[in-house]
Amino acid sequence: MKKIILASSSPRRREILSRFFDIIVHPSNVNEDKIKEKDPTETAIKxxxxxxxxxAVKFPTDTIIAADTIVTLNGKILGKPKDSEEARKMLKQLSGKTHEVVTGYCIISGDKIIEGAEITKVKFRELSDDLIEWYISTQEWRDKAGGYGIQGFGAILVEHIEGDYYNVVGLPIIVIIKLIELGHKLKRIF
Structure with missing residues (x-):
């Protein structure tokens, strides 16, 4: 059976995927900052x-999984904040509003290439300055698109979501389904 190679250093993607399959983590060397499209969904897929x-060039006989998650507010991409001030600004922008979390994915297995995107709508509650400052102090905003992590302390910022929760975390469940369809067996957990 082909090995599953995750082309990411994201601990969240690794955690989600390794719940279902035995995987090998091997981050790619792609400079994401050089890839920009007008449409955020197209950017994430690209x-x-x-x-x-x-x-795929390095592991031609294995199954490669790659993903990229982008947070958008009114069509504007909110990347990973560089510092606490930028994180604070993002959280204030998101306060009380609905934004989209877009994860583009690509699976390469032999001559099969599966690509797509999952979009989840996330509504933030109205955030007080105190709540924003508390969240900034957790340091959880680091290395997260939009400056928050729904799977941790950031859950308190969210009023509700429409769509796949795991997409907001970083890897939509559709990727797991596609791997099963390609013949990969779920790992035994007991």
Missing amino acids: IAKAKAFDL
């Missing part, structure tokens, strides 16, 4: 494809 193809 970055995921670049990551997947980067590793």
